Amino acid sequence: MAAHSSGCMGFPLRLLAREVYDRVRAIKGDNAVALITGEERIEPKGARYMCCTVEAMPRDGAGAAFVALDEAQLSADRERGHIFTDRLLNMRGREETMLLGAGTLEPLVRQLVPQAEISERPRFSTLTHIGPRKLSRLPPRSAIVAFSAEQVYAVAEMLRRFRGGAAVVMGALSPETRNKQVALFQNGEVDYIVATDAIGMGLNLDVNHVAFAGLTKFDGVRMRRLLPAEMAQIAGRAGRHQRDGTFGTLSGTNKHGAPPEFTEEEVYAIEEHRFAPLTHLYWREPEPRFDSLATLMADLEAPPGDPALRAAPEAIDLATLKRLAEEPVAADVRRHGAVRRFWEVCSLPDFRQRGPDVHARFVARLWQDLAQGYIGADYVAARISELDNMAGDIDTLQGRIAAIRSWAYICQRPDWVLARDEMASRARAVEAKLSDALHARLTERFVNRRTAILMKSLGQDAGMLPIELSDAGEVSVEGEVLGHVEGLRFTVDPSARHEDRRMLLAAAEKALPRLLGEKAEALASSDMDNIELAGGAIRWNGQELAKLEHRDGTVTPLVKPVREVAALPETARTRLLAALEAWLAKTLEPLAPLEKMHHAASNPDAGSQARALLLNLIAGHGYVTREKAGIEHLPKEMRPFLRKIGVTFGALDIFAPALLKPAPRRLLHALGLDRRALQEAMLPVIADVKKLPSGYRHAGSQAIRIDLAEKVLRAAHETRAKAQAKDRKRKFVLDYALPVSIGLEEANIARLLGNAGFRVQKARPLPEGQFGPPRPDRWEWRPSRRKQERARPAQPREGNAFAALADLVR
Template sequence: MGITAALGPTNTGKTHRAIERMLEHRSGMIGLPLRLLAREVYDKITARIGEDRVALVTGEEKRIPPRPDYWVCTVESMPVSREVDFVAVDEIQLAGHRQRGHVFTDRLLHARGRLETWFMGSESVRPILEELVPTADVHTHPRLSQLRGIGNLSLGALPPRTAVVAFSAEEVYAIAERLRQRRGGAAVVLGALSPRTRNAQVALYQSGEVDYMVATDAIGMGLNMDVDTVAFAGLRKFDGVEVRELEPGELAQIAGRAGRAHNDGQFCCLSPAGPLPSAVVDAIETHHFPVMRRVIWRNSDLDFRTLESLTASLRARPPRRVLEPVRAAEDFSTLVQLSAREDIQALAKGQASVELLWEVCQIPDFRKLLLDGHVELLANIYRQLASPRGRIDPAWMAERIDRIDDVEGDIHTLMTRIAFVRTWTYVSNHRRWIVDAEAWQARTRAVEDRLSDALHERLVARFVEREGARASGRATREQRRARKRTRSTTVQRRRPQLDRAAVAEGPFAKLLELDLRPSAGSDASGAVRDDAWVQALVEAPHERFALREGGWIVDLEDSEDAPELARLGRGVDLLRPEVSLLVGEALGAGARARVQRRLVAWTRDAVTRLLGALRSGAADALSSDARGLVYQLEQGLGTIHRSAAEAQLRRLDGRDRKRLESLGVRVGERLIWAPKLLRAPALRQRAALCSAALPKGVSVPAPPGGAVSFAPNPEVDAGAYTALGYPVLGDRAIRADMIERLLGELARLDGGAGVGLDGREGAKLAGLVGVRREQLEAVVEALGWTRDDDDEARWRAPSPRSRRARRSSQGRRR
């Protein structure tokens, strides 16, 4: 089991490398420091391999398909008891964090993959790694771009694509308001925002509707945005215990958000803050910081026999000097307060009851109330769970959720309600605590979505100038685009109706071939779909979409129209087509990117489901040669010429052949195919994928239901018909299984004197493959049979040598 430590500053590609490495394994798990970053990585992975194989697990969000191969989690939510081949933990230097550090330290000490483990973080954690994980192979990665300090700037002097970082919500709001007055507006990103609101705010910035972002240091942990400059509005923060100066390493983590990939970035202080001492600026630019000497630790081997034994085990002293005991853990403080109550003491008797109390204590205080208020809520929850019923009272829970299901109010009120509903979302993800967990998860998610949409609207209304003229006398790029769209729409309304018959007879007939239908981002009148439509599309189950002939992805929500959302195009291979959106530009770049990711993920899952039989667990037991054959069969969408896999076939033993048969693979004289993929639903998908790989305007239609052959389009490469499951013989595309049946019948009829294709035998053979009598000879000739030199009415089978030569020739051509 190999352990790798990938260390270096921000923008070195550490997380990207870890994701790529994880996907090289058959299973894996990655722990990330923020739920927003976990969602970003989940979106990235599912856009590559689909959603059926990837689970997302955070405190408030669980998306777990039936059989996931990969797990994307917050570090606290990693199901470490689950065995996977690869495990990675990001930002491992957070093991030194006062409140959360003990979780990262525990992962450093105990989280391991069966085959490989990665820890990514700052170079400052190297001494800790060398002491606690001496077998780790440490790699240092340089930053991909330069980062430089540019001193102090006033708000008016900030260049576009700047993120201003403040350390309180009040300061974020104040700066965003000033940017609205001076520069037309800013997006606002705080750690307390829901993922839905955060995504909508980032979309404002990423699409160019606003050129500035005001954020807390939540953006410092790997969130990827197109930021050129980071400006610090202050250099002190409240860390949950005290107000203190930011350390150079923390400043570097945030400043490192400037620049992406090979684009250089810069950082500064926003007047009157700062300036940064020259030594700190130099440390950030050169990425040299004091090394960590100790990390935070808490005992993970807990004793649940009694409340006293649990408390004692949590207070256990660390076994090594490099480990510093946690001093202010919220869950432990909650446990101490609850344990002091007589009613809780009476209920917490026995290991199961004590363990349940500790689970309840770990419900986070999203509301950030005084500890007493949070403790009172948890005491109420525990009393219900420890009662004979063993579940939270649905009426009691519904009453509290109803109180916060209200989209009226200001920004602060909505954020408070979102924090409250996050608590209930966390609770609803504990299936043992409530009746009908799925329904409660849907309920809390719907409430959070409504509140998030309302919060986004309030943020835009308050911090984004929507008037035509701004104080600076200029309009944003989005406003200019909107005016162009308005002018275009006005012109179209005045335009007379097109006389298509007249055009068809004139020199502009080709214009009729253009697709001028309204895009899926608009309705028939051209009105722009709203954010709710985009969110519903992104969160929709797979059943909402379908793949139609020609490679169109359609939305089945509207059963009458089934509007087209996107079209598949040529990708790196048949299994990974490109997805070209038809969603209108009016949605904005951020919304388009979210829809694009969803449809790409759906497409990847559609391919996986199509080829599911070939990727079942039985495939794991195959030899390398058999797996190579299955790989070729996948690449051919379920049908290949035997000649392409002849080398592997020669090396297969009896067990491999039986396992291939159990996977539904049939090996014939000329073809290798999967019979299940010749059924009508699979053929429709195969036709769409084949069409995507062809030049624009050329497509492969799905064969009519039950058809054993049809006339191929001579402009389409014969390989496309093989991938469809209908290889071309002569002037007919014939279903793979029927070609093998034809070969079997020819062999049966051939008694050494050849086969006559005239008369009853010829009619039977022609009917078998669905061709006319006069077409049969071309089909038989394409199979390598030749006329008898002495009797032209009879056909001779190819000799073994000529069959081998023909197969070799076919293999070279393909």
């Protein structure tokens, strides 16, 4: 066509017309080429080349020097054949006319167009039948052909689960959606494409194998087996130019019977490209008379005059015309112009495919709207706006696309809609948005790019997998997230389906040792700011790195790495554990007094009584009450030894003051050694609670830290001692300044001192009418009778062997 001064080509599909339009425009320029389809018209002024759908081709060929009809064998199609036949018989170029089609059309072309020159273009590659294959055994770059939307969806869903997904192509999809789905396959994002027999026409695919999920289809009248020529049209998608292809059937998907299989005759016909020639073409009067509706219908149903032609079956446009001609809506359709216009409205394609009744009602409403001459722009804009909704599932979006295609067709008519160009532009924009949304839904449902990438990598060396670990802990392969690493623990992406989780885990684990080893070494070389002790374990950003196993005789526990750390490469594991042990030793420095107690308790020179007390202090994690300490058995000469390692002998408690600070208490709690309640800041006095925090003792309605309680009690004893030294009186006045400054309430001061043997004598109030400062309370120390420091052993009775032994001991 480009070699002629002008040209017009007709294509069976809108997407084919668009594809060739783009190619010719690249050669001749934007202003020289027009695109005319039912839903889109791009007609630059002075355009010399036209790319059209067959239905939209001007019958005179626009006077072009060159005219071509693609897929001319569709003249034998039940639904559209009469249109192709009309173009085949009547459209001619001034210089050249070309009919492109299958060889089965040759006898009829010779009969109907005797002057035609027949040229053959043999297929360079060969097609080979390889028999049935299970879905799991299909080779990559395969197309699976099914003949119902349900079967297409079922096969695509299985491929998503086992092979990462598939592109989906069906006749009900808009051309834009089909192109985008095909692009998924052509770009290699998926290795499989599932389609209806729409794949057999107008789609040039990089396919190596075609698998038939069935060999029968519903042709609009009945279920029938595909003809060998139709099988070859579909199987011929396999192989390109000089690259051979294969075809076969899909087994394992038919639950109710044997899988479909080709006969030997069909295999021979497809492999050798030998098919029965067409015996007739469908025809319908292309130029009916519009004198009346009856005359119009009679002309459309008139039989052809040539034996090579057969009357076309009743198409949807004629069925709609007959249905509406009997209804009141057609009562005023009498004049020639009205009949022509009524026929044009009835010729509206049934994009929605919802049956003749629904389509006839839509056409009737359209005719009523056109009765005034034009459809208002506001009304059309409102209808388009109703469809401008991207929400919904696949079926919902398909329905909206079909509806918007109807309005796009209506807006293309030159005399139907006011502000035609603007409305047509709006309709195309909404269709494009809906097509994008449908493509996204199909991809979301039937394509798992992550699985597809991993399936391609199966069997490869782990080092070859392009798995990456981001700074945020995201593990991905070629941009697809496999999961997240928190600490050194890998978690599969929670959005992954259950059946995909095992594959993702297996893929990640191939590269994780290397990636986690690098991360562990980086951690070992850092300052470990994010490391902490909690719950008897070392944690990094909340994730466990090692559990701590306590040992007798020391406060420093053993570091037991968790499974993820133990699985690291040896070098990284050794470096990380050494770094953790060094960090732990530095962290536990505030517990040095407790470590001294451990060493002293194991010292044989300490004596059994001192060791017993030390063991009680260690068990109490730094403090123990005098009642439980066993201090009555401790020789006084051992007390300096214990004070030297930080032990304080208080009035009520024996404790190590250094271990009552916030840092050591928090450490003991984090190590899991002290399971009592923790007061984080170790405040001097807190409100009493049911569960006494570690390091505190009760003082009435409050609790006071043990070392501060001892400070208060020691001050009371010093005051008592001074009073006795001065006037040898048992009773004395106590200054409350110290306990009040610590935070004790006056009533609770008496409770605390009372525990240590102090008793208060409340001062009598001043007599009525007497003024002056109140009399102070008087205190005295009256400790309860204590047990003797060492219990005197019971004397055995005389005449007993133990009595004689006691005498020897004395």
